[in-house]
Amino acid sequence: MLSSPDDTVRIIASAQLTSVVHRTIHRAPTAEDIDLFLTGSMDGDLSNSGNSGQISTLWSRARAASRRLKISITGSLSGSVITKTAAGSEIGPKVITTALRAASREVYSSKLLALxxxxxxxxxxxxxxxINGSSWMPSGNFIRFCDWRFIHRARLNCLPTNAAAKRWNPGTNSACRRCGHPDETLPHVLNHCRPNMVPIRRRHNLVQNRIKSAIRHGQVYVDQHVTIIDVCCPFDNDRDALKTAAAAKVTKYADLKQALAADGKDVEVFGFAVGSLGSWHQGNERVLGRLGISRRYRPLMRRLLCIDAIKGSRDIYIEHVSGHRQYQD
Known part of the structure; x- marks a missing residue:
């Protein structure tokens, strides 16, 4: 409103803002006073804005929003308002909404990433x-509702495993309820607990079978001695977890590659990693290209592979906790 190309809108908005600041500081405000008011300053005469009994206005709500977002505003009455974020970047009036939303997401995502x-x-x-691992969030496409309820708690490590419960109740036995491992953590349940190996293999096969169905040329061998690609679903345990797991698959077949190369064969070995909780390894892109997956189908395939991994992990967890099989072989 303060930067509106319509002179009438801009003049009315400026007059209203000046009036609100005047009532707050009990004197005629300067341009600097108005900028400080919108920025959320509580210094000097502006400390009166916190007194009870003040009438809420559009401008007082804008002031409160500035304090929450930690932004500063200059040029309020100049017709060209400049907003500066906590990171120091300046935003013009035409992109203010988009830029502030992006800045807020950056603040909250930084806090989450630092935990x-x-x-x-x-x-x-x-x-x-x-963003394959979260493509289903806005629409819910392709994901079961039970998986939706599972994955958010799983990614924040809020599922009631015995090791997690011990945080709030130190007397809780943290041992695995199935195999007796000292710590029943979510990575243990989804990737390492031996009684869960059947559903763990099923999750692996969900990903593997989707890749197999998408290949359009060459011969494909599954669970045989000829290996083209090795799929793995490691736990999403920090930034390099999937990269490390894929590299381990390449190392695993180093001797086989060398033996086949000695016979004059052209050999390529890839590790294909999709996280247990739906993370996507960027190195998979090379595999999709090598397998001839069309560029048109790749975006959907990536998303479905991540959702397959989430589906498999949810079934593993529910079977682990309840003891009941979640699918029919």
Missing amino acids: PDQGKVARCLNTDRY
């Missing part, structure tokens, strides 16, 4: 420039 425990999966997801 040593609950930020682990977020740091892993942050490496995915295609």
Whole structure:
């Protein structure tokens, strides 16, 4: 409103703002006073704005929003308002809404990424420039509702495993209820608990079968001695978890590659990693290209692979806790 190209709108808005600041500081305000008011300053005469009994206005709400967002405003009466974020970047009036939303997301995402425990999966997801692991959030496309309820708590490590429960109740036995491992953590349940190996293998096969179905040329061998690609679903345990797991697959087949190369064969070995909680490894892009997956289908395939991993992990967790099989073989 203060930067509106309509002179009438701009004049009325400026007059209203000046009047509100005047009532707050009990004197005729300067341009600097008005800028400080909108910025949320509580210094000097502006401290009166916090007194009870003040009438809420559009401008007092804008002032409160500035304090929450930690932004500063200059040029309020000049017709060209400049907003500066806490990071120091300046924003013009034409993109103010989009830029402030982006700045707020950056602040909150930085706080989440900095958390040593609950930020682990977020740091892993942050490496995915295609946002495949969270593509279902706005619409819910392709994901079961039970998986939706599971994945948010799982990514924040808020599922009631015995190790997590011990945080709030030190007397709780943190041992695994199935195999007796000393710590029943979520990574243990989803990736390492031996009684869960059948559903863990099923999750692996969900990802593997989708890749197999998408290949359009060459011969494909599954669970045989000829290996083209090795799929893995490591736990999304910080930024380099998927990269490390994929590299381990390449190392695993180093001797086989060398033996086949000695026979004159052209050999390529890839590790294909999709996180247990739906993270996407950027190195998978090279595999999709090598397998001839069309560029048109790749965006959907990436998202479905991440959702398959979430589906498999949810079934593993529910079977672990309840003892009941979640699917039919």
